[in-house]
Structures are given as structure tokens and as C-alpha cells.
Amino acid sequence: MKSAVLVFPGINRERDMARTLKLVSGHEPKMVWHGNTELPKGTDLVVIPGGFSYGDYLRCGAIAARSPVMDAVRAFAAKGGLVLGVCNGFQILCESGLLPGILMRNARLQFVCRDVHLRVERSDTPFTRGYNAGQVIRVPVAHGEGNYAADAETLKRLEGDGRVLYRYCSADGDVGDLHNFNGAAASIAGIVSEKGNVLGMMPHPENHVEEVMGCTDGRGLFAGLAAHLEKAA
Numbered sequence: 001m002k003s004a005v006l007v008f009p010g011i012n013r014e015r016d017m018a019r020t021l022k023l024v025s026g027h028e029p030k031m032v033w034h035g036n037t038e039l040p041k042g043t044d045l046v047v048i049p050g051g052f053s054y055g056d057y058l059r060c061g062a063i064a065a066r067s068p069v070m071d072a073v074r075a076f077a078a079k080g081g082l083v084l085g086v087c088n089g090f091q092i093l094c095e096s097g098l099l100p101g102i103l104m105r106n107a108r109l110q111f112v113c114r115d116v117h118l119r120v121e122r123s124d125t126p127f128t129r130g131y132n133a134g135q136v137i138r139v140p141v142a143h144g145e146g147n148y149a150a151d152a153e154t155l156k157r158l159e160g161d162g163r164v165l166y167r168y169c170s171a172d173g174d175v176g177d178l179h180n181f182n183g184a185a186a187s188i189a190g191i192v193s194e195k196g197n198v199l200g201m202m203p204h205p206e207n208h209v210e211e212v213m214g215c216t217d218g219r220g221l222f223a224g225l226a227a228h229l230e231k232a233a
């Protein structure tokens with residue numbers, strides 16, 4: 001696995017992400033500054049981490065989405081390269097047009113920082129193959145703008161094409177509104193692009209990968225990616 005972690009001014013989760021990528025895959029990722037116009041040679045996974053790029057001014061991710069490096073990411077994704085965006089990374093992917101829809105302010109207009117449960121909707125993708133379909137995992141969230149929204153036609157297409165990979169739920173997998181803490185359409189926590197190679201998700205799986213973190217449920221996502229890329233290599 002040859003991953004690249006993008007770094008924008010104000011991003012603050014890039015080290016957590018790099019540490020997890022190394023821990024789970026055994027390979028050190030390359031850190032890539034936003035002003036770069038190229039990705040490191042041989043990159044097979046681009047990761048856009050969480051944080052507060054450009055202080056969340058304008059809208060979360062809106063300014064970072066216009067960075068020079070995003071043209072390289074667009075070209076990489078167009079060729080089928082795997083891209084993972086977590087939290088601010090998901091917002092950047094939506095703002096850059098790599099994923100449909102937007103992340104609005106949380107329904108109660110408050111920043112939410114706590115563990116939540118996610119239901120893994122399918123296991124036959126590079127981003128979920130470390131889990132079983134229907135499995136419930138516990139991961140942290142920390143965001144003010146995670147309320148996923150899209151027009152009715154887009155939501156219908158996402159559902160119809162099986163592009164919702166992660167959904168907010170209760171500890172036993174109930175996806176009722178009660179467990180949809182940020183008001184996201186259809187309790188959406190993570191979606192993939194039409195070709196299935198770009199995933200954006202609001203929760204932080206990279207922060208639940210070791211016993212010392214209190215939970216290892218996030219590990220499956222990275223283990224699955226590493227297994228997928230090793231097989232492809």
C-alpha cells in the first residue's frame with residue numbers, strides 16, 4: 001500500500017491518520033502539502049484527513065477544495081485510484097465535486113464530539129471488505145457540519161446503486177431517526193462515488209484502531225483497504 005495523506009492549512013488529524021495507516025498496513029504514508037500539483041509516484045491510496053482546513057471559513061472544506069493538489073486527486077480518481085476522505089476530508093470531496101451532495105450544519109447547530117454506531121451496509125467494496133454486511137461498529141465523530149444533504153434524485157440514485165456504505169444507527173443496528181444525531185439524510189454517514197473508488201465519511205475510524213483507544217472497530221476499514229491493494233499489486 002502506497003498511501004498519500006493530504007495536508008491543508010488548519011487540518012489537524014493528519015498525524016492520527018498517518019499513524020493508523022502505518023500501524024495497519026505496515027507502510028509509512030507520504031504526507032503531501034496542498035500546494036503540490038502531483039501525487040507521489042506509485043500512490044495507490046489518497047487520504048484526505050479531518051480537521052479545520054482554512055478555519056472552516058466560507059463552508060467547511062470549500063477553500064481546500066480549490067487547492068492545486070485537488071486537480072491531481074481528480075485525475076487520480078478519474079483513473080480509478082482509491083480516495084478516502086474522513087470528516088473534513090468528506091466535506092472537501094463534496095465541495096470539490098468528487099462526491100455528490102453537501103454537509104450542512106448539524107441539525108441542533110452544535111459541534112458533536114462522541115462515539116456513535118455505524119451500520120456497515122455492504123462488505124463487497126474495498127472500503128468495507130474488512131467487515132460483514134450489517135455489522136455494527138463504534139467510532140468517534142467530532143464535527144459541526146456533518147448533516148449530509150442532497151436532492152431527492154441524488155439520494156434515490158445513491159440508495160439504488162448501493163452507494164451508502166455507512167449509516168448511523170443504534171448499538172444493535174437500528175437506523176431510526178432517534179440515532180441520527182446530526183440530521184443526515186437517510187442517516188448517511190458515508191457514501192462512495194459512482195465508480196465506487198472514492199469514499200467520504202464523517203466519523204473517524206482512524207481513532208479506534210488500538211486497545212489503548214478503548215475500541216478497535218475502525219481497524220477493519222484500513223485492514224480491508226490494505227488487503228485490497230496488496231491483492232491488486
Ligand SMILES: NC(=O)CC[C@H](N)C(=O)O
Binds near residue numbers: 145146
Ligand atoms: N473533525 C473534523 O474533521 C471536523 C470537520 C469540520 N471542521 C467540522 O466541524 O464539521
